[in-house]
Amino acid sequence: MLVCGIDVGSRNVSTTILLDGAILSNCVITSSEEGATIARKVVIEALAKTEFKFTDIECTVATGCGRNSVPFANRQSTEVVCQAKGAFHLFPDARIVINLGAESSRVMRLNSEGKVVAFTKNDKCAAGSGLFLETMSQLLAIPLESMGELSLKADGCEEVSSICAVFAESEVISHIHKGVPKQYILVGIHKAVTTKIMELLGLVGVNKDIILTGGVAKNQAIVHELEQKIGANVFVAPEPQIVGALGAALIAQETIQDRGMPSVKRL
Amino acid sequence: MLEEFENYRVAHHQEAKDWKSKTGGKVLGTLCCNVPEEIIHAAGMLPVRLLGEHEPTTEADLHLPTNLCPYCKSWFDQVLKGKYDYLDGMVIPNVCNIIKASYGFSKYLFKLSYVHFVDIPQSISPEGVEFFAKNIMDFKKSIEDFSGKPISDKALRHSIDVYNENRTLLDKMYTLRKKYPSVLSGSEAQSVVISSMLMPKEEHNRLLSRLIKDMEKSDKALEKRVSLFVSASILDDTDFFKLIEECGGNVVTDDMPMGSRYFYGLVDSKDEPLHALAERYLTKIACPRKMLPADRLAFSVSRMEGANINGTIIHSMRACDPHLYEYPLLRQEMEKQGLPVLFFRGEETATEREQQKSDIEAFIEMLQDQME
Numbered sequence: 001m002l003v004c005g006i007d008v009g010s011r012n013v014s015t016t017i018l019l020d021g022a023i024l025s026n027c028v029i030t031s032s033e034e035g036a037t038i039a040r041k042v043v044i045e046a047l048a049k050t051e052f053k054f055t056d057i058e059c060t061v062a063t064g065c066g067r068n069s070v071p072f073a074n075r076q077s078t079e080v081v082c083q084a085k086g087a088f089h090l091f092p093d094a095r096i097v098i099n100l101g102a103e104s105s106r107v108m109r110l111n112s113e114g115k116v117v118a119f120t121k122n123d124k125c126a127a128g129s130g131l132f133l134e135t136m137s138q139l140l141a142i143p144l145e146s147m148g149e150l151s152l153k154a155d156g157c158e159e160v161s162s163i164c165a166v167f168a169e170s171e172v173i174s175h176i177h178k179g180v181p182k183q184y185i186l187v188g189i190h191k192a193v194t195t196k197i198m199e200l201l202g203l204v205g206v207n208k209d210i211i212l213t214g215g216v217a218k219n220q221a222i223v224h225e226l227e228q229k230i231g232a233n234v235f236v237a238p239e240p241q242i243v244g245a246l247g248a249a250l251i252a253q254e255t256i257q258d259r260g261m262p263s264v265k266r267l
Numbered sequence: 268m269l270e271e272f273e274n275y276r277v278a279h280h281q282e283a284k285d286w287k288s289k290t291g292g293k294v295l296g297t298l299c300c301n302v303p304e305e306i307i308h309a310a311g312m313l314p315v316r317l318l319g320e321h322e323p324t325t326e327a328d329l330h331l332p333t334n335l336c337p338y339c340k341s342w343f344d345q346v347l348k349g350k351y352d353y354l355d356g357m358v359i360p361n362v363c364n365i366i367k368a369s370y371g372f373s374k375y376l377f378k379l380s381y382v383h384f385v386d387i388p389q390s391i392s393p394e395g396v397e398f399f400a401k402n403i404m405d406f407k408k409s410i411e412d413f414s415g416k417p418i419s420d421k422a423l424r425h426s427i428d429v430y431n432e433n434r435t436l437l438d439k440m441y442t443l444r445k446k447y448p449s450v451l452s453g454s455e456a457q458s459v460v461i462s463s464m465l466m467p468k469e470e471h472n473r474l475l476s477r478l479i480k481d482m483e484k485s486d487k488a489l490e491k492r493v494s495l496f497v498s499a500s501i502l503d504d505t506d507f508f509k510l511i512e513e514c515g516g517n518v519v520t521d522d523m524p525m526g527s528r529y530f531y532g533l534v535d536s537k538d539e540p541l542h543a544l545a546e547r548y549l550t551k552i553a554c555p556r557k558m559l560p561a562d563r564l565a566f567s568v569s570r571m572e573g574a575n576i577n578g579t580i581i582h583s584m585r586a587c588d589p590h591l592y593e594y595p596l597l598r599q600e601m602e603k604q605g606l607p608v609l610f611f612r613g614e615e616t617a618t619e620r621e622q623q624k625s626d627i628e629a630f631i632e633m634l635q636d637q638m639e
Contacts, residue, residue, distance in 0.1 A: 079629065081632045
């Protein structure tokens with residue numbers, strides 16, 4: 001059974017292809033292209049590493065904010081359900097899933113069957129999102145990928161407002177002008193982001209067995225700050241950007257099983 | 268049948284103008300469900316609830332700060348844009364701070380010949396009822412002075428009967444809808460309630476009696492949808508309920524001023540009219556501005572009786588203090604009832620719809636998943 005999950009996010013488009021329940025291939029593309037074009041492109045790229053072709057896919061489920069722009073999807077599912085499903089598949093003990101995407105931060109509480117029982121997401125404020133980190137990376141002229149590592153090496157901190165991304169930006173500029181070491185500012189930025197995440201966690205109830213997904217989960221300083229604030233380990237999905245697509249692919253698989261459709265023959 | 272309510276709601280400005288030219292009567296704008304409309308009705312005038320629009324508040328922004336209740340800012344903007352140019356006056360109750368303050372700017376900015384402030388006690392008590400009854404008497408006198416005609420006891424008792432009939436019918440409609448949600452959707456029910464705040468009551472009673480008969484006879488097949496309870500501060504059109512329906516849900520009952528709070532509780536027709544009005548308007552309208560939390564929560568929970576609810580959506584306008592302060596308690600109460608909660612801070616703008624849609628879709632998918 002060959003199924004596909006696609007997560008059309010606001011920054012990245014990712015896909016996971018499952019073959020008989022096991023991950024066959026993944027792909028993540030950063031693009032601002034139109035949803036339909038990029039969705040097809042990401043699946044073709046993921047399949048290029050395999051012996052299958054596009055038409056072999058029996059069922060596709062799309063998720064993410066652009067889920068309705070995937071013309072070949074058989075159905076759509078929301079990010080909340082897909083992120084939770086993907087995380088629960090990877091970590092069957094997961095009870096809290098924190099998904100940190102480019103524009104949205106979500107926290108889901110799961111029951112022992114992996115079903116979402118409560119969720120919350122960031123309000124209209126971008127202070128806890130990936131785009132906030134990206135803006136800060138440009139301001140400080142530090143590559144996004146190095147932010148976490150540099151921050152962890154810092155021996156001091158310069159506070160950054162956690163209230164508003166725009167105000168935080170002017171604060172950071174003023175710190176730069178004053179000659180504050182950049183790594184100190186980075187610590188402040190990461191503390192600000194995690195403060196916003198802690199507010200969301202507080203709304204759904206902090207618990208143990210916390211899984212982190214989404215692109216921001218790649219930032220080790222965020223993970224470290226969260227662990228400090230929560231006082232417990234936070235587990236990061238091995239490929240945090242594909243967890244939503246994995247959840248969507250799992251739903252595609254369940255959809256076929258519910259319909260009793262036969263599995264595709266291997267080529 | 269339902270189109271008659273909806274068409275009236277959508278074209279309410281023109282309908283009010285037509286009513287004026289047909290009857291020669293006066294139209295008074297009102298705010299909030301705490302204004303005893305029976306007094307206006309008994310004077311032969313038409314009370315209409317002021318509504319906002321999902322459009323930029325370009326005129327209101329010239330006068331008011333940005334951090335105000337978006338609903339109040341929006342109706343204020345509509346008045347300034349001339350949409351309510353047919354109004355002969357306004358009646359402003361002492362409810363939340365912004366509505367109370369709107370007495371001032373209505374009196375001095377709108378240049379209406381009649382603007383009356385109805386003071387309402389801050390808490391519910393027998394003394395409060397007496398105080399309120401005196402204020403309603405002042406309100407009656409002020410309307411009599413404005414119209415130049417006294418309001419007879421007979422006319423007031425008749426108006427009380429007409430309004431009580433409307434409340435009884437709306438309550439019946441809600442009971443039927445809770446039992447058979449497919450017969451009348453949430454947005455349709457809301458259209459009926461809002462049109463009641465705009466239409467002459469006798470006409471609304473006539474249409475509503477017919478609608479209820481149709482509902483009782485209806486054999487519409489039961490459609491499986493996620494059933495929701497909505498508690499809201501102000502939803503002054505049907506867009507939010509329609510959005511919920513687009514996402515696969517349906518509101519089967521509510522606790523909101525432009526919903527069940529508007530018609531809950533009858534005026535005692537055997538009592539002295541002004542005292543009876545004070546009693547009903549002060550003690551029965553479950554507004555967080557005057558009702559203590561325990562009673563508010565009990566009222567909210569009682570709205571769900573007889574309905575099979577899967578989840579709750581709480582919607583409060585940004586900066587609506589009475590409702591926002593109540594939110595944590597309400598959320599706790601709903602969770603105690605075993606109902607997952609989704610919360611929104613509304614903006615009364617068209618642009619908030621996409622974000623709301625994405626959250627409602629996720630909430631409904633979560634509930635469907637739990638129901639499986």
